[in-house]
Amino acid sequence: MFSNVQSAALNGLEAYMVRVEADISDGMPQLLMVGYLSSEVREAGDRVRTALRNTGIALPPKRITVNLAPAGIRKAGSRFDLPVAAAILASLEKIPGQGLEDVMLAGELSLSGQVLPVPGILALVEAARDAGIRRCIVPDKNAAEGAVLEEVEVIGVSSLAELIEILRHPEKAVRVRVDTTELLREQNFSGGEDFAEVNGQASVRRAAEIAAAGMHNLLMIGPPGSGKTMIARRIAGILPAVSLQESLEITKLYSVAGLLPEQTSLMVKRPFRSPHHTVTPEALAGGGRVPAPGEISLSSGGILFLDEFPEFRRNALEILRQPLEDRRVCISRTAGTYVFPAKCMLVAAMNPCPCGYYPDRGRCTCTEEEAARYLGRISRPLLDRIDICTEVPEISYEELTEKRKNESSWEIRRRVERAHEMQKDRFLGMPSAFNAYLSGKEVEKYCPLGKKEQKLIKNAFVKLNLSGRAYYKIIKTARTIADLEGEARILEQHLLEAVHYRIPDYTCRRRSL
């Protein structure tokens, strides 16, 4: 007898519906799996057969054919075990066949009949919702993740026996519920790393605040042990709280990448990713035969922290250029193009020179040329994408042990949130939601300068030997500083401060007094 159930397969971040069909007929006793399957899907047959037997259901000596439609797209992953089992059960008439079209199933089976969690549940449930399916049966360890979409009824199962029970008596199923509003509210009060723990470093704190307020990429230069990593880890905490939509996007990514912690329903914290400098270009930007999101996508909505910036492989860094501009990564394969988001804020840290102590002449053994060459390892086009550069000085013993109460992340975040609000109003209905995302043309339009300000920036352009890019970067940064102060117009004082955050240009430093 023929039966079919619904499941879904992943394609990058998006899922599409897959129909799992089973048919039992006379013939050589065997279980045949067809439908352009990768080997882990093909193996589902053996897992399902054994799991069924261990649940007390022996397959009859008949020819069983299982097809995954559409047959033209390659299917991968272990999430088809559950629908295959359900389809076979239905064709064996162990469970009622009607009503299954309205249920999406996904999950892996162990030989004993246990249901194991699988990645990408949120994306699968989303696809089911879009296809008009009302009920999803997923591994119970993933149920909380799927349940964040309120339009769909999500049911968790822990064993094959439980699945059979639910399919026989659908009314007995208990829907898993998650209160997303409560989850999102909790993050405001969650502890963790706080700027209150950072002593001293006033100018770095200020630079980080401005960077967060306008989503500008940030470069920190400082000797080892001065606190660059410590500060970077805290920047995610001063960004505004994630919205439900952002949170869903982040959760989906982590779920697809298999990085979502078990029993987690939503990622309510902004991600902080800190890949080691030996990372490959593929791991940084995403890739693989079946493309998986890379670090730049995994930090979307949060911070991508690259410590020891010049030590990264050149080709790994250069691959960042396009994603930083477009805020998405496109990976092309013969099977199609995969798109992952890359809306991260890049925070890079580096030593000022190979030995790490320049310009402290007591300890630094490098010449000026060596220090310049060290920064020169990062290509100019990449530096051009970093709006704010600051120095992280070494901290003194007094500052380190001081017991003064520092400003907490929460207080800083409130100011940043206000700046974000101002930008939201300004860029209503625009793709650029932040000052950092403005193109040169948009700068002219959204950041007009008064007479006095124009005179000042002209003077700076000549005096400081600015490039065209640096000019726009200064105006964008000044716009963010003005936003932090709630100022509708860019004033002289904002430009004067923005001038500080430009990236040092070594080549024109040497000759004049």
Add this chain to the structure above:
Amino acid sequence: MSETREACWHWLSSSLVGETALLWRLVERYGTPESIFAVREEDLQKAFPKNPGGIRRLCQGRREWDFAREEERLVRLGMSFVSCEHLAYPRRLQNISQKPGGIYFRGKLPEDDRPSIGIVGARACSAYGRSAALWFAKELAGAGVQIVSGMASGIDGFGHWGALEAGGKTFGVLGGGVDICYPKSHQELYLRLEQEGGLLSENPPGTKAMSHLFPLRNRIISGLSDAVLIIEAKGKSGSLITADTALEQGRDVYAVPGRLADPLSAGCNHLIGQGAGIALSPQYILDEMGIISKSIKKKKERTQKDLEKAENMVYSCLGLQARKPEELCEETELSLIEVLRILGSLELKGYAKEVYKNYYIRAL
């Protein structure tokens, strides 16, 4: 032997790179370079048994030496050679011990009747050293003093740049051949020196800049100068060799004072302790040396004129030692944001300069 005396000096200088002592012993024994050219190798070896290697190199070069070709090579490289018997040979070098047999140069040679000062110091210098070198060089060159230095990275380079900025004459004494730009990163300086001053060396073209040649080069820097100014030097520094040779040659030595416990000022402070002149300002050195300068104008007191009160406060905290905005906050009791904005404004008005990310000095 029909070759000119100059050509023979050229041969002798070319063959004895870094062996000036041997060169003068040979000249003492045989009188002229022509006669040295004619002596057989065995006789030379017999006469100088202590330095067989030097003699061997001399004779090897002699076998392949082609006077016409070598002359042509100099012309092709745009270089000139003056022997110590030539009229154009710098007069200051005539009376130093172990003077170079000849000088290869591009551009010009220092003028004998114009005062000249050597500026030397650490390669890995601080922002303080950089500003000091630029300032002294600029003001001295502006007063008509020729600036001699070694074109090395750090203080030497800034000495040259300072002089160039004032439109003065400045001369780079190289450790290797004049046709080789060392360090490579000074390509632009190298070209400017050739056009607006001179590049010179006692070593023939093609000589690689090797470490043992640099101490020898230092005696030429001090030799070409009436006084040597040490800007920054560690306790054990090559610049102190220059100071020593300067003293041997009877030149004045000035050192820029530094802070206690600053390793880059240890050498300078030590020199001052030993009796070197203290370089308090360019004007001070000019007065000491009795150079009357018309071009050094009394620096107008710029403070209070076009600065606001807060700006003036920050400006008065700035010196030649690089300072961070945080330190200035503490001293002026202004907020960080105010200090950052004031520094930006001072920088644009030309009163302050960011020498390194977040480090500011007073612009001179």
